Amino acid sequence: MTKTPIGRILQNTAWLLGGKGFGAICGIAYLAILTRTLGLKNFGHFALIFGTAQALIAIAGFQTWRVVVRYGSEHVHQKEWDKFGRLGLLCGLLDAVGAVIGCVLAAVVIYGFSHRLDLNPAYIDLAFYFCCASLWALVSAPTGIVRALHRFDMAVYVEAVVPVGRLLAALTIWGTGPSVGRFLFAWAAIDILEAALYWVMARRLCPQAVRLSHLGQWRLAFAENEGLGRFFMVTYASATLEAAMRNGPLLAVGAFVSTRAAGLYRLAAQLSQALSKLSTLLTRAVYAEVARVRVSSEAAEFRKLAVQTSLIAGLAGVVVIGIAAIAGKQLLALIGGDDFEQGAAILVPLAVAASFDLASVAFEPVLHSTGRARHALIARLLAVSALAAGIFALQGFGTIGIAWAVSIGGAVSYLAMGVAALRTLNRKGDEEAARLPVELLADDPREVT
Numbered sequence: 001m002t003k004t005p006i007g008r009i010l011q012n013t014a015w016l017l018g019g020k021g022f023g024a025i026c027g028i029a030y031l032a033i034l035t036r037t038l039g040l041k042n043f044g045h046f047a048l049i050f051g052t053a054q055a056l057i058a059i060a061g062f063q064t065w066r067v068v069v070r071y072g073s074e075h076v077h078q079k080e081w082d083k084f085g086r087l088g089l090l091c092g093l094l095d096a097v098g099a100v101i102g103c104v105l106a107a108v109v110i111y112g113f114s115h116r117l118d119l120n121p122a123y124i125d126l127a128f129y130f131c132c133a134s135l136w137a138l139v140s141a142p143t144g145i146v147r148a149l150h151r152f153d154m155a156v157y158v159e160a161v162v163p164v165g166r167l168l169a170a171l172t173i174w175g176t177g178p179s180v181g182r183f184l185f186a187w188a189a190i191d192i193l194e195a196a197l198y199w200v201m202a203r204r205l206c207p208q209a210v211r212l213s214h215l216g217q218w219r220l221a222f223a224e225n226e227g228l229g230r231f232f233m234v235t236y237a238s239a240t241l242e243a244a245m246r247n248g249p250l251l252a253v254g255a256f257v258s259t260r261a262a263g264l265y266r267l268a269a270q271l272s273q274a275l276s277k278l279s280t281l282l283t284r285a286v287y288a289e290v291a292r293v294r295v296s297s298e299a300a301e302f303r304k305l306a307v308q309t310s311l312i313a314g315l316a317g318v319v320v321i322g323i324a325a326i327a328g329k330q331l332l333a334l335i336g337g338d339d340f341e342q343g344a345a346i347l348v349p350l351a352v353a354a355s356f357d358l359a360s361v362a363f364e365p366v367l368h369s370t371g372r373a374r375h376a377l378i379a380r381l382l383a384v385s386a387l388a389a390g391i392f393a394l395q396g397f398g399t400i401g402i403a404w405a406v407s408i409g410g411a412v413s414y415l416a417m418g419v420a421a422l423r424t425l426n427r428k429g430d431e432e433a434a435r436l437p438v439e440l441l442a443d444d445p446r447e448v449t
Helices: 007-059 064-077 082-115 121-136 139-147 152-161 159-178 180-205 212-224 226-255 260-275 277-296 299-337 340-361 364-369 374-397 399-441
Strands: none
Touching: 007 082, 007 121, 007 180, 007 226, 007 260, 007 299, 007 340, 064 082, 064 139, 064 226, 064 340, 064 364, 082 121, 082 139, 082 212, 082 226, 121 152, 121 180, 139 152, 139 180, 139 277, 152 159, 152 180, 159 180, 212 364, 226 260, 226 364, 226 374, 226 399, 260 340, 299 340, 340 399, 364 374, 364 399, 374 399
């Protein structure tokens, strides 16, 4: 039985949700252990170090999985395994280059500016080593290979290593003596293990493509994928701006308010992200499916897919806001204890921002798959500008002001990305209608330019 695109998205999301649902349960458990054993102050230090590492990953990590999915989907569709392999290994090489650059940036940031975040001096060396380990644990390229092959079912098993490993590590550390250093060491080791396993799985799924011999053919990969360099730079810039949206506010809380406030913000942000996990899962499934539909289907199906996905995600966003408003205080107290329930006021605006992410889940994949990634970049620039302006204007209100600045940035991102995606979908339909008579008259459609 042939599945529809929305059916494949729901199936892939179901696989991801099965793993992430289990992972979310583990995540809540180890987050509760972290907050209750470290306390608000030390959890704030942990959050700032972890947030700094995530920001560096976003700056130095090139989001190569998007490149693999965007260009690799056509190679997989045509069964051009050598081209697919050269593309995948090129992206793996770019990940390694990013890790080296990231380690240099980590040294500058940690040793030069850690005082701005009021980090305990005893944690500075530890923060640097953790950032370096996190940078080398990137799994972007093999993740793209697996998604381009539509093997979301296999990805579930590898991605379960992180939540299970962290929960087991948290339980062990809880029993043997909790400390910020022990938690960071465990988190880094588990991330590196996941990266190694992801490469092993990519090799097992497509051994004809994932071969070391392709590493030396990276120049050929550029020649075989027209516009790859430009697409890579645009998506990298867009991903960096997205990371500024995600990690910048936490660092702003640490710099402008306090380390304790950063701990509160981190837990509220974690909970809002857990509630909106469907956004991340849908993005992964939608991105791969939109790329497939682009090379195998008509414009009408392409447009229908984007509309259906946006409606489903929008309804999920409404649910996220409702849960945060009704049960946010109880959930925070349940996870972190009484000291953290004051973060309920932060949770609501963060949930609003998360709902905008949910509602716009199909927009960026549509723009990337149609070669209009620059429009997504412009939307990100507008959103980051709105976020920065909001933080500047509202920082006087403390953590709650910064949280509302995040929701403002989310709203601008949704509007800008939505307008660009709508115009793209309408233009795609017009282009296809204009091209159809020419294709019908051609002896061989491949000869049409």
